[in-house]
Amino acid sequence: MAIKEPERIWWKPYTRDERLWVAMALLWMMASFVFMPVYHFIGAQNPPSETYRVRDKEKFRALVDGMVNKYKVGEEKGIPIVKPEPGSDVFVQASMWQWYPILQLEKAKTYRIHLASMDVTHGFSIQPINMNFMALPDYDYVVTLTPTTSGDYYIVCNEFCGLGHHLMVGKMIIK
Amino acid sequence: MAEEKKTEEEKEPVPAWQLFYDDIMLLFFLGVAIPTLIYTVWGLMEIVQIPELPVFKP
Amino acid sequence: MDYRICSFTGLKIHKTAEDLIKWNVVTAILFLALGGFMALLVALTRWPSVHYLGPANYYRFLTLHGFDALLLWILFFEVALVHFTSAVLLNTRVVAPFSAWIAYALMLVGAVFVNIVTFAGKADVLFTSYVPLKANGVYYLGVIIFAVGALTAFGNFFANIIQARRDKAYKHTLPLGTYGLAAASIIGVVTLAHGAVIMIPVFFWSIDLIKYIDPATYRLIFWGLGHSSQQINVCAMVAMWYMAAAFVLGAKPVNEKLSRTAFVLYILFINVASEHHLLVDPVLSNWHKIVNTGYMMHLAVLASMIHAFAIPASMEVALRNKGYTKGLFDWLKNAPWGNPAFSATFLSIIGFGFLGGITGVIFGTEQFNIIRHNTFAITGHFHGTVVSGTTTAFMGGTYLLIPYIFRRELVLPKLATIQPYLYAIGVAMFAISMMAAGSYGVPRRHWDITFSNAIFSFSFDPSIDIFLSMMGVGALLAVLGGVIFIIVSLGSIVFGKKTS
Numbered sequence: 051m052a053i054k055e056p057e058r059i060w061w062k063p064y065t066r067d068e069r070l071w072v073a074m075a076l077l078w079m080m081a082s083f084v085f086m087p088v089y090h091f092i093g094a095q096n097p098p099s100e101t102y103r104v105r106d107k108e109k110f111r112a113l114v115d116g117m118v119n120k121y122k123v124g125e126e127k128g129i130p131i132v133k134p135e136p137g138s139d140v141f142v143q144a145s146m147w148q149w150y151p152i153l154q155l156e157k158a159k160t161y162r163i164h165l166a167s168m169d170v171t172h173g174f175s176i177q178p179i180n181m182n183f184m185a186l187p188d189y190d191y192v193v194t195l196t197p198t199t200s201g202d203y204y205i206v207c208n209e210f211c212g213l214g215h216h217l218m219v220g221k222m223i224i225k
Numbered sequence: 226m227a228e229e230k231k232t233e234e235e236k237e238p239v240p241a242w243q244l245f246y247d248d249i250m251l252l253f254f255l256g257v258a259i260p261t262l263i264y265t266v267w268g269l270m271e272i273v274q275i276p277e278l279p280v281f282k283p
Numbered sequence: 284m285d286y287r288i289c290s291f292t293g294l295k296i297h298k299t300a301e302d303l304i305k306w307n308v309v310t311a312i313l314f315l316a317l318g319g320f321m322a323l324l325v326a327l328t329r330w331p332s333v334h335y336l337g338p339a340n341y342y343r344f345l346t347l348h349g350f351d352a353l354l355l356w357i358l359f360f361e362v363a364l365v366h367f368t369s370a371v372l373l374n375t376r377v378v379a380p381f382s383a384w385i386a387y388a389l390m391l392v393g394a395v396f397v398n399i400v401t402f403a404g405k406a407d408v409l410f411t412s413y414v415p416l417k418a419n420g421v422y423y424l425g426v427i428i429f430a431v432g433a434l435t436a437f438g439n440f441f442a443n444i445i446q447a448r449r450d451k452a453y454k455h456t457l458p459l460g461t462y463g464l465a466a467a468s469i470i471g472v473v474t475l476a477h478g479a480v481i482m483i484p485v486f487f488w489s490i491d492l493i494k495y496i497d498p499a500t501y502r503l504i505f506w507g508l509g510h511s512s513q514q515i516n517v518c519a520m521v522a523m524w525y526m527a528a529a530f531v532l533g534a535k536p537v538n539e540k541l542s543r544t545a546f547v548l549y550i551l552f553i554n555v556a557s558e559h560h561l562l563v564d565p566v567l568s569n570w571h572k573i574v575n576t577g578y579m580m581h582l583a584v585l586a587s588m589i590h591a592f593a594i595p596a597s598m599e600v601a602l603r604n605k606g607y608t609k610g611l612f613d614w615l616k617n618a619p620w621g622n623p624a625f626s627a628t629f630l631s632i633i634g635f636g637f638l639g640g641i642t643g644v645i646f647g648t649e650q651f652n653i654i655r656h657n658t659f660a661i662t663g664h665f666h667g668t669v670v671s672g673t674t675t676a677f678m679g680g681t682y683l684l685i686p687y688i689f690r691r692e693l694v695l696p697k698l699a700t701i702q703p704y705l706y707a708i709g710v711a712m713f714a715i716s717m718m719a720a721g722s723y724g725v726p727r728r729h730w731d732i733t734f735s736n737a738i739f740s741f742s743f744d745p746s747i748d749i750f751l752s753m754m755g756v757g758a759l760l761a762v763l764g765g766v767i768f769i770i771v772s773l774g775s776i777v778f779g780k781k782t783s
Binding site for chain 3: 239243246247249252253255256257259260261263264265267268269271272275
């Protein structure tokens with residue numbers, strides 16, 4: 051019994067049905083084991099791992115401002131719309147409680163999107179397609195992204211970042 | 226019959242795996258060491274090795 | 284030495300162990316009541332047509348809900364199980380009563396600190412308190428004091444079993460229930476050590492003695508605390524399943540080797556599952572993510588699969604031995620469904636496996652995590668594990684401890700009979716609805732998913748309204764089940780007829 055000490059030697063062979071069950075479970079586990087690394091080679095959508103330390107937040111802010119000055123094509127609700135060149139490095143800054151700037155990207159072109167926070171931890175959640183990445187302070191996360199459908203997308207913050215957390219919505223336009 | 230069986234059992238050595246499973250202190254050591262090494266220490270090593278933000282062409 | 288013999292189980296019960304179990308269980312139930320009340324407020328806020336609390340109160344009560352229901356209720360109950368399995372099951376004594384009481388006192392003081400400071404609005408940082416969000420220093424101090432207390436309590440477990448061996452209370456092998464709590468205690472030490480390593484510097488940072496805490500380091504080590512503490516729950520819950528099957532049905536593990544292998548796999552590998560929180564974080568390499576979530580973690584999933592086989596199998600064998608041998612399912616039909624200790628255990632096994640376990644494996648896959656991270660689906664997943672699994676199992680455990688330890692009969696037995704079903708159905712409903720809403724992108728920990736005051740507002744797929752309303756109804760059912768549990772358990776403890 052589970053509440054009493056077992057007999058002196060309890061190390062006994064598995065029965066047939068135990069073996070069968072463990073074998074089936076093990077097979078399922080193996081399939082999952084193999085899937086994760088293999089998908090990095092055959093899959094189109096994998097978590098990125100390129101990352102840099104941002105020792106000086108002003109340095110990142112300068113990169114954002116430089117991009118805004120160079121590629122600004124418009125403005126919505128006071129936030130600049132930026133249309134960077136395909137293939138280029140694009141910088142997105144998270145802060146309480148704003149995503150800055152608005153990106154205008156081209157369909158089927160690849161961009162390197164740098165995410166960093168200027169204050170606390172934020173969650174970069176692209177809706178309604180529902181893709182989620184973290185934006186940490188003091189770190190730059192490089193998400194290499196190729197939009198496949200056009201339209202307006204919204205960036206919701208999905209990591210609690212203070213009392214205005216639910217007000218933090220940004221925008222991304224794919225043309 | 227029961228007595229006979231008991232003496233028979235006492236002679237039989239306890240399997241090594243059973244001894245391992247019963248060794249709570251060894252399991253304690255492994256249980257602390259494994260996650261600390263492959264999760265925490267490895268993770269911390271990666272954190273300190275992250276390169277500084279490079280210079281990007283504007 | 285002050286012992287008595289339990290008239291139900293024949294166990295020799297040390298008076299100190301009995302007192303410790305009583306105090307820890309009652310404290311656990313009180314915090315469940317508090318955490319459950321917060322749950323009601325929070326769920327009513329996430330129900331769009333009710334939207335009860337304002338934003339500040341929502342985040343505040345969500346912080347408290349996490350702390351009280353996830354940490355306090357569960358850990359106090361686990362400490363009760365620590366004493367139950369290491370002293371009562373082994374028919375021996377609590378070796379160091381003083382340190383056991385100190386552990387209890389520290390946990391209580393830490394718990395009260397955190398509750399007061401959060402209630403006062405000085406710690407709206409949510410359960411995770413990611414730096415550089417800063418709470419009042421008392422919050423971190425409370426967490427540290429609580430963690431030190433819990434660490435001391437797990438230390439008591441090891442002291443008890445070492446002394447029990449010397450006293451010849453057992454020869455070589457711990458009973459399986461105690462073995463499960465040994466796994467829980469080992470994981471508890473890993474967990475609380477991580478907690479101390481990160482929370483002590485954060486405390487000094489909060490009172491401005493340390494200038495800087497690296498946010499990535501905090502996340503890495505915090506989840507060594509935050510997720511691993513859920514692995515303590517898994518081990519304690521599985522041990523509770525085995526014990527409940529033994530107490531209620533007289534079930535015997537079908538194969539000690541199989542069940543113990545599963546616990547050994549938990550001890551060695553389950554802790555690295557902390558990585559699940561960091562899969563779409565910067566900082567860690569893909570290999571760190573793959574090795575920790577894939578290779579090691581799946582060995583722990585294998586362990587859960589083993590328990591999922593071994594426990595129902597042991598129940599089947601026990602019931603067949605009672606004569607329910609007709610056909611394939613006669614034993615299942617004749618199981619004691621009216622006994623809340625049994626039904627809670629059974630529902631916990633189903634809920635944990637299908638709602639919590641499987642979704643955990645899926646969401647914990649790197650690639651799937653991109654489309655689920657920090658959405659409501661994650662909240663659904665861990666309510667499947669922690670509420671539908673652990674909490675339900677511990678409710679069943681309480682129904683056993685009331686006659687064995689408190690020596691009282693259950694008051695309102697009819698209500699007690701339906702309680703686990705009501706609770707399990709409610710929890711299943713809201714966990715499934717949360718997962719459905721999360722799959723459309725609804726974020727967790729969010730006060731206003733209509734974005735009515737945000738500069739850009741957009742709408743999720745309209746079907747989320749149905750899911751979120753279902754969640755609300757499920758939450759009401761679960762709260763009702765929870766209220767009945769609290770009335771029955773506390774009522775029995777205070778007013779129940781004394782058993783001889």
